[in-house]
Amino acid sequence: xxxxxxxxxxxxxxxxxxxxxxxxxxxxxxxxxxxxxxxxxxxxxxxxxxxxxxxxxxxxxxxxxxxxxxxxxxxxxxxxxxxxxxxxxxxxxxxxxxxxxxxxxxxxxxxxxxxxxxxxxxxxxxxxxxxxxxxxxxxxxxxxxxxxxxxxxxxxxxxxxxxxxxxxxxxxxxxxxxxxxxxxxxxxxxxxxxxxxxxxxxxxxxxxxxxxxxxxxxxxxxxxxxxxxxxxxxxxxxxxxxxxxxxxxxxxxxxxxxxxxxxxxxxxxxxxxxxxxxxxxxxxxxxxxxxxxxxxxxxxxxxxxxx
Numbered sequence: 001x002x003x004x005x006x007x008x009x010x011x012x013x014x015x016x017x018x019x020x021x022x023x024x025x026x027x028x029x030x031x032x033x034x035x036x037x038x039x040x041x042x043x044x045x046x047x048x049x050x051x052x053x054x055x056x057x058x059x060x061x062x063x064x065x066x067x068x069x070x071x072x073x074x075x076x077x078x079x080x081x082x083x084x085x086x087x088x089x090x091x092x093x094x095x096x097x098x099x100x101x102x103x104x105x106x107x108x109x110x111x112x113x114x115x116x117x118x119x120x121x122x123x124x125x126x127x128x129x130x131x132x133x134x135x136x137x138x139x140x141x142x143x144x145x146x147x148x149x150x151x152x153x154x155x156x157x158x159x160x161x162x163x164x165x166x167x168x169x170x171x172x173x174x175x176x177x178x179x180x181x182x183x184x185x186x187x188x189x190x191x192x193x194x195x196x197x198x199x200x201x202x203x204x205x206x207x208x209x210x211x212x213x214x215x216x217x218x219x220x221x222x223x224x225x226x227x228x229x230x231x232x233x234x235x236x237x238x239x240x241x242x243x244x245x246x247x248x249x250x251x252x253x254x255x256x257x258x259x260x261x262x263x264x265x266x267x268x269x270x271x272x273x274x275x276x277x278x279x280x281x282x283x284x285x286x287x288x289x290x291x292x293x294x295x296x297x298x299x300x301x302x303x304x305x306x307x
Contacts, residue, residue, distance in 0.1 A: 029101030044125020047092030052133035054083025077205030099272035158225020173266020176212030
């Protein structure tokens with residue numbers, strides 16, 4: 001075998017591997033869209049709860065930390081990766097990864113209406129799961145942990161999310177779901193569960209530690225902050241020497257308009273467009289020249305023989 005043939009074979013092998021990932025992404029998305037409505041909604045509730053639990057883990061790990069700012073957030077990000085790990089390993093329908101069904105849509109495996117219904121169903125299920133965890137965490141009185149500093153940390157995180165400009169929240173949503181979907185995309189390359197877990201950890205730790213915005217995580221975090229602000233015992237605020245009014249901007253309207261809407265749209269663009277459709281377009285661009293070359297080569301060989 002010549003060096004040229006070896007090089008061509010290597011290129012073809014690499015191309016085949018890339019096409020395989022795109023095809024797996026398309027199958028992954030098509031399965032989500034065609035899954036039964038009840039099963040899809042039920043798994044979405046689980047996913048919303050998993051992401052909420054991951055945020056509880058993040059708050060617990062970072063509250064009262066004396067480490068450097070970056071290292072503390074990195075450790076918190078690793079803790080938060082538990083959420084996506086649970087979704088992938090245990091099974092769950094998470095809106096931010098479900099937008100990868102854009103690949104199946106681009107390949108015409110599913111139609112636009114079916115995709116929109118799937119996204120809406122999963123989004124609603126994630127919301128139910130997140131709200132269920134807000135209720136349970138509130139009833140458990142976890143805001144009182146560490147002398148009340150756990151709850152204060154939750155309030156500060158929730159309030160910070162409402163202080164982005166609309167454009168900033170949108171862009172932070174794009175960046176976040178690029179990392180989430182790239183993490184999920186990497187898991188298509190392996191069937192080994194432990195490998196999937198390892199592959200998911202750094203992309204999640206990166207987006208969390210950098211302050212990118214995840215719509216489903218925010219469905220838990222901001223309502224938790226609103227709940228603490230509204231219903232925590234006045235003595236709790238007094239013990240921390242803070243005023244309840246300091247967090248008066250934690251309202252449902254502020255959350256929906258200034259955070260949830262722009263972050264959700266950003267998540268769709270980052271995962272569904274930049275990652276999903278981006279890889280699909282690159283894959284298509286790579287396939288067409290190869291197909292043309294495969295047709296032309298035999299003609300050239302035949303011409304040379306005739307000559």
